[in-house]
Amino acid sequence: MTKEDMNIVIVGHVDHGKSTLIGRLLADTESLPEGKLEQVKKTCQKNSKPFEYAFLLDALKDEQAQGITIDTARCFFKTQKRNYIIIDAPGHIEFLKNMITGAARAEAAILVIDAKEGVRENSKRHGYMLSMLGIKKIIVAVNKMDLVEYSRDIFENVVREYSLFLGELGVEPVMYIPISAFEGDNVAAKSIKMPWHYGMTVLEAMDFLPCEKKKTDKFFRMPVQDVYKFTKNGDDRRIVAGTVETGKIKKGDSVVFYPSGKKSIVKSIEAFPQKAIDGAEAGQATGFTLFEQIYIKRGEIMCIDGQQPPNVASRLYVNLFWLGKDAFCMDKKYSLKIGTQKVGAVLEKISSVMNSSDLSTEKKNFVACNEVAECVLRTDKPIAFDLVENMAETSRFVIVDNYEISGGGIILKTVDDKEKNVIDKVLLRNYKWEHSEISRENRAEQYSQKPVMMILTGEADGGKKAVAKALEKSLVLNGRFAYYLGIGSFLYGVDSDIKLQNNEEFNHDEHIRRFAEVANILMDAGLILIVTARMLTQRDLDLMRAISESNIEIVWVGDEVKTDLKADMVIDADTEKNVLMLKEYLKDKGYIFKF
Amino acid sequence: MEHLDILENKSIHIIREAYSCFENLCMLWSIGKDSTVLLWLARKAFFGHVPFPLVHIDTHYKIKEMISYRDRYALEWGLDMIYGENTAALQSKNTYPDGNASRIECCRQLKTEALKNTLSGEWTRYRINHATGKYEIDSNKEPYTGVIVGVRADEEGSRSKERYFSPRDKNNDWDVANQPPEFWNQYKTDFAKGTHVRIHPLLDWTELDIWEYIHRENIPVVSLYFNQGNGKRYRSLGCEPCTNCVESDAATVEDIVNELKTGKFSNIAERSGRAQDKEDGGGLETLRREGYM
Numbered sequence: 001m002t003k004e005d006m007n008i009v010i011v012g013h014v015d016h017g018k019s020t021l022i023g024r025l026l027a028d029t030e031s032l033p034e035g036k037l038e039q040v041k042k043t044c045q046k047n048s049k050p051f052e053y054a055f056l057l058d059a060l061k062d063e064q065a066q067g068i069t070i071d072t073a074r075c076f077f078k079t080q081k082r083n084y085i086i087i088d089a090p091g092h093i094e095f096l097k098n099m100i101t102g103a104a105r106a107e108a109a110i111l112v113i114d115a116k117e118g119v120r121e122n123s124k125r126h127g128y129m130l131s132m133l134g135i136k137k138i139i140v141a142v143n144k145m146d147l148v149e150y151s152r153d154i155f156e157n158v159v160r161e162y163s164l165f166l167g168e169l170g171v172e173p174v175m176y177i178p179i180s181a182f183e184g185d186n187v188a189a190k191s192i193k194m195p196w197h198y199g200m201t202v203l204e205a206m207d208f209l210p211c212e213k214k215k216t217d218k219f220f221r222m223p224v225q226d227v228y229k230f231t232k233n234g235d236d237r238r239i240v241a242g243t244v245e246t247g248k249i250k251k252g253d254s255v256v257f258y259p260s261g262k263k264s265i266v267k268s269i270e271a272f273p274q275k276a277i278d279g280a281e282a283g284q285a286t287g288f289t290l291f292e293q294i295y296i297k298r299g300e301i302m303c304i305d306g307q308q309p310p311n312v313a314s315r316l317y318v319n320l321f322w323l324g325k326d327a328f329c330m331d332k333k334y335s336l337k338i339g340t341q342k343v344g345a346v347l348e349k350i351s352s353v354m355n356s357s358d359l360s361t362e363k364k365n366f367v368a369c370n371e372v373a374e375c376v377l378r379t380d381k382p383i384a385f386d387l388v389e390n391m392a393e394t395s396r397f398v399i400v401d402n403y404e405i406s407g408g409g410i411i412l413k414t415v416d417d418k419e420k421n422v423i424d425k426v427l428l429r430n431y432k433w434e435h436s437e438i439s440r441e442n443r444a445e446q447y448s449q450k451p452v453m454m455i456l457t458g459e460a461d462g463g464k465k466a467v468a469k470a471l472e473k474s475l476v477l478n479g480r481f482a483y484y485l486g487i488g489s490f491l492y493g494v495d496s497d498i499k500l501q502n503n504e505e506f507n508h509d510e511h512i513r514r515f516a517e518v519a520n521i522l523m524d525a526g527l528i529l530i531v532t533a534r535m536l537t538q539r540d541l542d543l544m545r546a547i548s549e550s551n552i553e554i555v556w557v558g559d560e561v562k563t564d565l566k567a568d569m570v571i572d573a574d575t576e577k578n579v580l581m582l583k584e585y586l587k588d589k590g591y592i593f594k595f
Numbered sequence: 596m597e598h599l600d601i602l603e604n605k606s607i608h609i610i611r612e613a614y615s616c617f618e619n620l621c622m623l624w625s626i627g628k629d630s631t632v633l634l635w636l637a638r639k640a641f642f643g644h645v646p647f648p649l650v651h652i653d654t655h656y657k658i659k660e661m662i663s664y665r666d667r668y669a670l671e672w673g674l675d676m677i678y679g680e681n682t683a684a685l686q687s688k689n690t691y692p693d694g695n696a697s698r699i700e701c702c703r704q705l706k707t708e709a710l711k712n713t714l715s716g717e718w719t720r721y722r723i724n725h726a727t728g729k730y731e732i733d734s735n736k737e738p739y740t741g742v743i744v745g746v747r748a749d750e751e752g753s754r755s756k757e758r759y760f761s762p763r764d765k766n767n768d769w770d771v772a773n774q775p776p777e778f779w780n781q782y783k784t785d786f787a788k789g790t791h792v793r794i795h796p797l798l799d800w801t802e803l804d805i806w807e808y809i810h811r812e813n814i815p816v817v818s819l820y821f822n823q824g825n826g827k828r829y830r831s832l833g834c835e836p837c838t839n840c841v842e843s844d845a846a847t848v849e850d851i852v853n854e855l856k857t858g859k860f861s862n863i864a865e866r867s868g869r870a871q872d873k874e875d876g877g878g879l880e881t882l883r884r885e886g887y888m
Contacts, residue, residue: 230642
């Protein structure tokens, strides 16, 4: 029988003996490289320090000097039943991000509590983090029993207090074990000093933990990492690549991609060095070719048609932990990464901020380092995800603040969203779309340009129309496929049925929606679209982005932006100069090529 | 899914993330077994293609077979092969043992410095021309912002603390005490100008995994790993003056796997034949903080 793999993280309050437990486990099972134990003992002697098992783990010089674990370390360890990777997480509050890094790699945890010190704040904080990370298999090791004369009462007090806390989180540990990592009691061998304990040793308990439930039984989900087209040696495959997160799939299955809603059929499942395979399942890094040449990009989630689809929305109710030095706040732009999607995001509202060491909550308008909060996030564009209760794997996201991953969380539910109506229409449109045999790449190659919509906006009579028309003219005379479209031209034709109704807001949204749908078709045909619109707002743009599959570039014509819009550039009304500049911009951004 | 499949798929996922998130990406190929497995995984990830350059830091103290092996597969597999070196240190003989440098200083010069300046594009890069089979000066001097490296967590202490995506600052320094968080398959792919990110797809592999995988996939490796006919073989490859053979009769990959599993090496660390580690107090931390692989 082949061995199972399991990653176990060791967590708990600082100095409660996590590294010592691992050191002892490695030493008692003879898992250390020959000479390592002697080498560390000798180093200790040389520096006249008492030997500690933790030194086997705390490999970094700073750690040995300070006697604490700074970063997560992993070591390899085998039993008859399993290959383990044991992850040693730091217990210091300062290094919570390292603890989370370690714990997120694990499917089970050993939480160490010092019998003498009892339950401390990080015992609780780590317990909370484990529950948030979705780690349900927890062994609680009550350590340093040698320092409390192996007292059953003290052990049972710790068990009582900690069970109460975990109970509030809805977490029930697999078992509690009284141990002395230093003396080796109940680590690898049964303790003779605690005859009152009939349970397992730590080693037995580890092997006893059940392995993770098969992810192949869930709905199929695969975040698309990229679409490859390597032309070398005449390779003409267009391969949608990614790692299957959950479920399984086979050749010939109908698939739908989200958030776009586009549909196709699996033509082949590619592999190397062998040619192709018939099926793929959770955990496999694979790649597909499709029958229809649909345009999809990195970030979409591939699903099987007919299975429960993921949610698509731009407002999310989440539970998150914050690790950044700068607090998470409302007036700042962040990036949100979920699966392989990456979008701009803002914090819209905070419901409550919680201290994870005592579960007390407070009302605040920011989330500080190491705090946990329930809040509403709004993304620039609709994203695809699952709710945590349905599928944890595709409900987990991180927040990036200025290059750094600064927070992480899970999506609890969606929030009522004005855009929902629009998003649903787009999903259905893409699902029902009849695809031609010309792919987007073919078209771009033929036309030597990629589709884009450049919107020139600003105050009335600010000169935007003149610049837009001159730009169109210059591009067309250069042999480009460009088209000028004033957004107002819509009102009397396409919008004639809604123009005179009274509901102003509905009219406006529907006006924008129809415009964006038409623009989307023109761009699908390969055009560079140059649009003028008066006083465009961010909400208008968000709506357009939810509908359009091509990029939108925003140019404000005037002295400064007069709405809440985030423009890509601000220009004056000097036609000649700006036409040159905008053409350069289109070149730089790769929309027009081959000169 | 079996152990080796889990490792393989995770590594391919990481290599693909690197490819999608870094514009100027390269992979370091030391010609040793680990980075050769890495190269094999890249060919799998991209279905037979390797869509980024492979960079080798040539100390010119490498064992001869390593270079001929490198060039053979560079041509056979159509690799975009590049090498870099520390020309000045080689010319002034700031080397060990024939020059006047200690082992550590020699490593610092021929590997760390050469690597740093090859990655940044400040020193000359040599690129293979597939038509002639010869190396030519590479006109591309752009710095690499993503560097895929084949280090494993089980090799030595400081490597066990690594991230899959590990940032390096402008001086190539590694800020060990303040590493970015990394969870849920989300990695550090955003970085400031002038810094770069090292990517470590093999972190979770052990030496035994590497050999079992080489066996399973039938990956060609340098013959130096096998008994040279004198009852000696290399267990770890580096520069000739600082890498010692081990006593072993293992002549095939299968022999090596057995030797590691149950035989004489099942309990002895792999890098025990590398002399520079001992000079650094038993670890490579000092060298690695400065940018050593």
